[in-house]
Amino acid sequence: MTAAPTPLEERLRELAGSVPDPELPVVTLAELGVVRGLRLLGPGRVEVELTPTYTGCPAVEAMASDIERVLRADGIPEVTVRTVLSPPWTTDAISAEGRRKLAESGIAPPRPTGGAATDGPVPVDLALRCPHCGSTTTSLLSRFSSTACKALRRCDSCREPFDHFKEL
Amino acid sequence: MTADHGPGASAATGPANGPANGTASRANDPGIGARSGVARPTGEPRLTGAPATAALALGDDALVLSHRLAEWAGHAPVLEEEVALANIALDLLGQARLLLSLAGDEDELAYLREERAFRNVQLVEQPNGDFAVTIARQLYFSVHQELLYTRLAAGGGPFAAVAAKAVKEVAYHRDHAEQWTLRLGDGTEESHRRMSAAVNGLWRFTGELFQPLEGLGLDPAAPAAMEAEWLERIASVLGRATLSVPDGPRHGAWAAGAGRQGLHTEPFGRMLAEMQHLHRSHPGASW
Numbered sequence: 001m002t003a004a005p006t007p008l009e010e011r012l013r014e015l016a017g018s019v020p021d022p023e024l025p026v027v028t029l030a031e032l033g034v035v036r037g038l039r040l041l042g043p044g045r046v047e048v049e050l051t052p053t054y055t056g057c058p059a060v061e062a063m064a065s066d067i068e069r070v071l072r073a074d075g076i077p078e079v080t081v082r083t084v085l086s087p088p089w090t091t092d093a094i095s096a097e098g099r100r101k102l103a104e105s106g107i108a109p110p111r112p113t114g115g116a117a118t119d120g121p122v123p124v125d126l127a128l129r130c131p132h133c134g135s136t137t138t139s140l141l142s143r144f145s146s147t148a149c150k151a152l153r154r155c156d157s158c159r160e161p162f163d164h165f166k167e168l
Numbered sequence: 169m170t171a172d173h174g175p176g177a178s179a180a181t182g183p184a185n186g187p188a189n190g191t192a193s194r195a196n197d198p199g200i201g202a203r204s205g206v207a208r209p210t211g212e213p214r215l216t217g218a219p220a221t222a223a224l225a226l227g228d229d230a231l232v233l234s235h236r237l238a239e240w241a242g243h244a245p246v247l248e249e250e251v252a253l254a255n256i257a258l259d260l261l262g263q264a265r266l267l268l269s270l271a272g273d274e275d276e277l278a279y280l281r282e283e284r285a286f287r288n289v290q291l292v293e294q295p296n297g298d299f300a301v302t303i304a305r306q307l308y309f310s311v312h313q314e315l316l317y318t319r320l321a322a323g324g325g326p327f328a329a330v331a332a333k334a335v336k337e338v339a340y341h342r343d344h345a346e347q348w349t350l351r352l353g354d355g356t357e358e359s360h361r362r363m364s365a366a367v368n369g370l371w372r373f374t375g376e377l378f379q380p381l382e383g384l385g386l387d388p389a390a391p392a393a394m395e396a397e398w399l400e401r402i403a404s405v406l407g408r409a410t411l412s413v414p415d416g417p418r419h420g421a422w423a424a425g426a427g428r429q430g431l432h433t434e435p436f437g438r439m440l441a442e443m444q445h446l447h448r449s450h451p452g453a454s455w
Contacts, residue, residue: 056262088333142248144255
């Protein structure tokens, strides 16, 4: 539906994608997979498409203003950030590099959802690796943790609690 | 009555039913709303007629339940549950904002309507009670919401994008409610007694969930099919939790569908007064 991005659009999209996530600053918005597109509407006018991780994610507003800030600093005076819902974001959109960084910072990355996550029960009991000691023997403490996108678990080997970026 | 943006305005532009035949999803993609700084796309058409009424109904369900769950903040039995209930409330609030924005200005709709203009089902406005009552309410509602949103997501109508996003969150809400139902029902004598009282006490509000709602763009046979599936799933969870399926009527003295017509139970007015107080006392206040 749109022409291939121009080199300028590609560069600006990279710039927008380099913004760190406001709640998980170890990963960038590009690694999180929430920047859906960037279009140059005219000279100095850019529209960015952003998709929320969770419907009520309060970080969306901070993401939008951070994107506006870096693009303005790069000389684009008019930046519009549009929120898009379709197709819905999934944890499968997190890049390999993003997963590596999550694990490195003590957050167990999401497992592959295997497509339609709405069928059947929520897959919470498959083996997960403790980000501290690597053990796969862990228990679920709570389905919801410090943010809507995480669950709280504890390692049965090293006894450390840790966050798990749960599959969506 | 202040602004009744809702169903009263029977602007019959376009067919009442009939989803906008699965066209570009982007056209149906609402922004998060003006207040957030994420500008709503200009020229984005708002829903009118029956679909707008349906957006209000679903949006009010999500908003009111979100507020009830948020009332647990500072009172939940353990820290993990405090966090879980707040996260579920946040998901529902996000859904409410999207749905109400399809029908009008989200803040005006949430904060400036009178009780009789709200279209939520009576189940979601029921007071939190003890933890078992909250869990029973969550179980009844989230199983219903998952069934409904799965259908809406597949239907390609005006609610497809919101529903496809929300249904994945709702799967976690339902799982949370199921696990607690099992734990409390099949727990101690006291937890069993309380969980049993809770599922029985809310039973008469569950019939309303399956009243047909015009404007959703669903097959006319969908409500009956959803109700049958809902009963089956609830019976399965209650059975595993060593609880009996309540045998009382599934609606109260008022006809089922009362909440959808703006008739609410007494506790709702008090909840609304608290929810709207700040906005009404300080019009235009922002963070």
